[in-house]
Every structure is written in C-alpha cells, then in structure tokens.
Amino acid sequence: xxxxxxxxxxxxxxxxxxxxxxxxxxxxxxLSIKDDDAWYNTxxxxxxxxxxxxKKRHAGISLLAVIAEECSDEMVMRKDCLDQVTxxxxxxxxxxxxxxxxxxxxxxxxxxxxxxxxxxxxxxxIVCALDAALDQHWNPTIKIVAIAAFSFHASNPFVExxxxxxxxxxxLPPAAATLTESLLAFTF
Numbered sequence: 001x002x003x004x005x006x007x008x009x010x011x012x013x014x015x016x017x018x019x020x021x022x023x024x025x026x027x028x029x030x031l032s033i034k035d036d037d038a039w040y041n042t043x044x045x046x047x048x049x050x051x052x053x054x055k056k057r058h059a060g061i062s063l064l065a066v067i068a069e070e071c072s073d074e075m076v077m078r079k080d081c082l083d084q085v086t087x088x089x090x091x092x093x094x095x096x097x098x099x100x101x102x103x104x105x106x107x108x109x110x111x112x113x114x115x116x117x118x119x120x121x122x123x124x125x126i127v128c129a130l131d132a133a134l135d136q137h138w139n140p141t142i143k144i145v146a147i148a149a150f151s152f153h154a155s156n157p158f159v160e161x162x163x164x165x166x167x168x169x170x171x172l173p174p175a176a177a178t179l180t181e182s183l184l185a186f187t188f
Contacts, residue, residue: 048060048063049061049091054096054097054099054100057092057095057097057100058097058099058100058103060088061088061089061092061100061103061104062103064085064088065103065106065107065110068107068110068112068114068115069112075114076113076114076117082114082117082118082121085118086118086121086126089104089107089108089118090126090129092104093105093129094129094132094136098137098141098142101133101137101142101146102141102142102145105130105133105145105146105148106145108126108130108149108153109148109152119153123153126153127150127153127154130149130150130153131150133146134146134147134150
C-alpha cells in the first residue's frame with residue numbers, strides 16, 4: 001500500500017498505531033481465506049470452452065491469456081496443461097463466432113514463454129491451423145488478425161521453418177507462398 005504513488009504521502013502521515021491496525025487487519029483478512037479444492041480443478045475453466053454461448057468460449061480464452069501472462073512458466077512445465085491449452089487454441093481458430101477466433105489469434109501473438117513453447121513444440125500444427133483459419137473466415141478484421149498471428153508465428157526466431165514449407169504443407173496460393181517465404185527470408 002505504501003508504495004502506491006498516489007497513496008504514499010497519505011500513508012506516511014498516518015500515526016504508527018493506525019498503520020499497524022491497518023496492516024494487521026489486511027493480514028487477518030488474507031489469513032481468513034479458506035482453501036477450496038475446486039480452485040485446483042481446471043475442469044471448470046475448460047468447461048467454458050465447450051459451452052454453447054460464444055461469450056463463455058471467449059471468456060475462457062481471455063482467462064487463458066491472463067493466466068499465460070502471469071503463470072506462463074508454471075504452465076510450460078506441465079505438459080498436460082500445454083497440450084490442453086494448445087488443443088483449445090487450435091480448436092478456437094475455427095470457432096463459428098468471430099470474437100472467439102479473434103481472442104485465439106490474439107492469444108497466439110502474446111510474447112509469453114507459454115506461446116513460445118507452443119510455437120516450438122507444435123509449429124507445424126499451429127501454422128497449418130492458422131492457414132486453414134485464413135480460408136475459413138470471411139470477416140476482414142478476423143483475416144487481418146489471423147494474418148498477423150500467422151506472421152508472428154511463422155517469423156519466430158526460435159523455430160526454423162523449412163524451405164518450401166508454405167508451398168508444400170499449407171494451402172496458400174503459390175504466389176502467396178512465395179511471397180511469404182521471401183518476406184520471412186528478408187526479415188532475418
């Protein structure tokens with residue numbers, strides 16, 4: 001509390017007894033939190049991804065994005081978690097609702113250890129899923145964000161994309177495949 005820039009002058013002016021009571025009360029509140037076994041169960045968060053309402057699927061990906069920013073290293077260390085997140089994101093590329101797709105594409109552009117690890121371990125699956133998503137969506141905003149995610153992923157310096165990859169494995173038109181490979185070769 002005392003480090004908050006707006007509150008620092010006010011906190012310094014408080015009498016010592018008030019400061020002790022304030023911090024003791026805050027500590028007692030924290031100590032009164034009961035541990036809940038449901039907190040350790042990730043099934044409830046994953047249920048959002050199977051919901052019929054697009055808002056729940058969108059909320060699930062948004063939650064994954066926040067968790068990835070804060071707990072990326074812990075998630076990377078758990079292979080089962082990494083597999084689940086990858087499956088959710090890849091499935092969300094083809095979601096029928098545009099906002100869910102946008103959330104998934106934006107997730108893949110996060111500069112977190114989780115996304116980098118996904119890019120390294122699942123490079124071909126992700127690039128092909130992004131390529132398929134480009135064909136599937138008609139919304140120009142989704143196409144732009146999908147192309148940005150594709151570029152972000154394909155130009156990852158930690159993963160080497162094999163020469164001819166875009167012509168062989170992805171369904172890009174030959175001119176687009178050549179252009180993509182030329183642009184990627186130019187950036188390095």
